[in-house]
Amino acid sequence: MVFEKTIESNIVAMKIENIVYSAKKREMRVRSLTRLLLVTFGTLFVGLGIVGIFVPVLPTTPFLLLAAACYARSSPRFYHWLLNNRWFGNYIRNYRQKRGIPLKVKLLTITLLWLTIGASVIFAVQSLAVRIILILIAIGVSIHILSFKTLKE
Secondary structure (H helix, E strand, C coil): CHHHHHHHHHHHHHHHHHHHHHHHHHHHHHHHHHHHHHHHHHHHHHHHHHHHHHCCCCCCHHHHHHHHHHHHHHCHHHHHHHHCCCCCHHHHHHHHCCCCEEHHHHHHHHHHHHHHHHHHHHHHCCCHHHHHHHHHHHHHHHHHHHHCCEECC
16 A cells, blocks of 8 residues: 555656656747847847948948847847947947947938938939938938037047
């Protein structure tokens, strides 16, 4: 009788152990998938940030900040790479430290913005409503850029 109870309690213990093991295994898969998704989105945001360097209407810094947030939660190696990257690191560090935007970057950004929007309004867009929207976007982005402190290099 005592022997049968010991066997039954061992069986119950093994079942509980299997349930706990399955839950831990499932949790590890979810963590791996989450990590993979965060690294993927971080890389996508870095790509959009790179495009934003060349396309004035597309902002660079917000995408790099999103990439940094994704990498910080998923990959210390990628996070470190991004913060110490010679092209992208300054965007993030200056924003996080509320230091501002260098005057040269402000001038270049606003100049490229207006050249791109101006060319679109003159040569590419026929609709008056779309032209007005593009000009309003350019005004809004210009005001936003000028609202940041000017960083003295």
